Amino acid sequence: MKRVIALPDEHLAIVGPIVYINGTPLKEPYAHSKIMETPPLQGQVPEGTVWVMGDNRTQSKDSRYFNSIPESKIVGRAFFRVWPPGRIGAL
Numbered sequence: 856m857k858r859v860i861a862l863p864d865e866h867l868a869i870v871g872p873i874v875y876i877n878g879t880p881l882k883e884p885y886a887h888s889k890i891m892e893t894p895p896l897q898g899q900v901p902e903g904t905v906w907v908m909g910d911n912r913t914q915s916k917d918s919r920y921f922n923s924i925p926e927s928k929i930v931g932r933a934f935f936r937v938w939p940p941g942r943i944g945a946l
Contacts (some may be wrong), residue, residue, distance in 0.1 A: 857907035868897035
């Protein structure tokens with residue numbers, strides 16, 4: 856399972872462990888690792904696609920490896936949070 860990080864036409868940049876969307880650092884308290892072993896990258900997410908990344912970045916094969924995916928490939932939507940326990944509830 857992956858998390859949608861950037862939407863169509865958004866500008867994405869990854870520098871070290873920080874992901875920027877349209878120049879603003881993305882707050883990612885859910886990310887397991889603050890280290891990413893991928894080279895810096897940047898670009899615009901193509902129309903009709905999304906950029907996805909796993910929460911466990913050091914062990915995840917995600918858009919950094921297979922690029923953005925068509926929106927038509929999204930098969931579900933999160934509606935309830937179970938972790939961390941202090942934040943259980945509807946989204």
